[in-house]
Amino acid sequence: MHAAADVEAETEAEAAAAAAAASDDSKAHSVGLGMHIRGRSAFKEGLTDEDDPARFLFHQSLSQAALAGNWAAAEAAVEEMAQAGYVPGPRAYHALVFSYVKARNASGALGSIRQCWDAGITPLPETYAAVVAAHVAVGDLDTAEAVCASNRRAGVDCSKSWQQLVAALLRAGELEKANDMLSQGEAEGMQPSEAVYEALIQQMCLEHNLEGATNHLQAMKERGLQPSLAHYEPVISEHAIRGDTQEAQRLLIDLLSSNTTLPVGTLAVCYTVFEAQLRASQTVAEVTEYERRMKQMLLRHANLPAELYEVLSAMSREERAIPPVAMHTDQHGCTVLGAWVRFRLGQTDDPLPGEAQDPTAVGQPASGSSAAVSGTMDIDGVHVDPLLLSVVDPAGNPVAVSRMSVKELRAELVARRATVSGNKKDLAKRLQASGCF
Numbered sequence: 044m045h046a047a048a049d050v051e052a053e054t055e056a057e058a059a060a061a062a063a064a065a066s067d068d069s070k071a072h073s074v075g076l077g078m079h080i081r082g083r084s085a086f087k088e089g090l091t092d093e094d095d096p097a098r099f100l101f102h103q104s105l106s107q108a109a110l111a112g113n114w115a116a117a118e119a120a121v122e123e124m125a126q127a128g129y130v131p132g133p134r135a136y137h138a139l140v141f142s143y144v145k146a147r148n149a150s151g152a153l154g155s156i157r158q159c160w161d162a163g164i165t166p167l168p169e170t171y172a173a174v175v176a177a178h179v180a181v182g183d184l185d186t187a188e189a190v191c192a193s194n195r196r197a198g199v200d201c202s203k204s205w206q207q208l209v210a211a212l213l214r215a216g217e218l219e220k221a222n223d224m225l226s227q228g229e230a231e232g233m234q235p236s237e238a239v240y241e242a243l244i245q246q247m248c249l250e251h252n253l254e255g256a257t258n259h260l261q262a263m264k265e266r267g268l269q270p271s272l273a274h275y276e277p278v279i280s281e282h283a284i285r286g287d288t289q290e291a292q293r294l295l296i297d298l299l300s301s302n303t304t305l306p307v308g309t310l311a312v313c314y315t316v317f318e319a320q321l322r323a324s325q326t327v328a329e330v331t332e333y334e335r336r337m338k339q340m341l342l343r344h345a346n347l348p349a350e351l352y353e354v355l356s357a358m359s360r361e362e363r364a365i366p367p368v369a370m371h372t373d374q375h376g377c378t379v380l381g382a383w384v385r386f387r388l389g390q391t392d393d394p395l396p397g398e399a400q401d402p403t404a405v406g407q408p409a410s411g412s413s414a415a416v417s418g419t420m421d422i423d424g425v426h427v428d429p430l431l432l433s434v435v436d437p438a439g440n441p442v443a444v445s446r447m448s449v450k451e452l453r454a455e456l457v458a459r460r461a462t463v464s465g466n467k468k469d470l471a472k473r474l475q476a477s478g479c480f
């Protein structure tokens with residue numbers, strides 16, 4: 044009974060494999076890449092010793108033409124090589140194909156890989172991948188799929204072509220075809236690339252399938268791939284939108300901890316998480332705690348201004364309530380506090396609420412703003428903001444510790460009621476230990 048079932052299953056699997064192969068052959072023929080079906084009798088791999096020093100100058104010309112996207116020069120170099128009695132090999136044809144890809148000429152790239160087959164040379168895996176990429180770039184996914192099918196049927200490693208095509212299908216919203224191709228490739232032992240996972244995660248988040256997106260993040264790590272900002276951002280944003288601030292912050296910490304340098308765009312994700320935390324806050328103490336945590340994270344990776352933390356800490360100590368109107372959102376979905384952070388992180392050129400923008404001094408506070416020098420304390424000739432407890436410049440902007448003189452360092456320490464003994468290095472360390480930078 045079991046034996047009969049096994050035989051039937053095996054027969055079905057063989058039939059499915061034969062049908063898939065026939066489909067691939069049909070697709071390959073549709074773009075003129077069915078040469079692999081004719082057998083290997085006319086192939087010339089044995090005549091192409093590409094390490095022969097006599098080929099060096101030809102390969103050098105091909106490399107230069109390819110990098111410049113000069114397909115005419117590449118064609119001429121291949122022709123000259125053949126006329127000199129050297130059969131162009133797979134690397135030579137790869138350079139020819141790449142010259143067309145670089146010039147954004149997808150049809151030329153396809154013609155060149157056909158030329159490679161016609162010459163009796165099996166293309167390299169990267170040559171197939173380049174042709175697939177060229178057609179993906181112009182949105183011709185049908186031809187890209189046919190080239191990938193030819194790649195598979197030629198017995199040439201098609202993992203790179205497959206990865207590019209799956210990612211492109213996912214981005215184009217052709218989900219059924221993408222998932223079928225993904226399953227087929229994984230069954231054949233191929234592994235999704237970072238680009239495939241990025242497209243998968245983005246698609247899951249578009250469908251509000253957080254569990255699926257999180258599973259893909261975990262699968263990346265298990266396969267030795269390091270998720271980047273592009274993988275984390277949609278998942279973090281979806282959690283923030285749902286109000287799940289704890290999970291959003293956990294993922295943000297994962298992102299920051301796994302990157303030695305701050306990826307471009309990370310501050311925007313931090314802002315998204317912080318804004319979600321502000322919306323969920325009910326008291327000044329909660330807002331202060333969220334801001335403190337965010338500050339601790341960002342101080343390791345970015346020069347986030349400390350003013351907001353100082354303001355909120357002062358309000359908390361004095362048990363001042365945040366006016367309800369301050370938690371209303373603007374056209375960007377930001378509260379007053381969120382808009383302040385957004386402004387300071389350079390994500391908008393809009394002036395802060397209540398500030399007049401000076402067209403002759405973009406980014407400078409208006410003379411009537413709360414940070415104006417006229418409202419500061421004078422400590423030994425140094426202007427110190429009484430609320431921020433920080434030294435400010437003539438425009439009312441806090442001065443970074445690294446730019447302060449000894450006199451300014453001591454003035455700020457006096458304002459903070461801290462010890463003022465020691466040299467400049469000691470004073471700076473003391474201020475930085477108190478949370479300034």
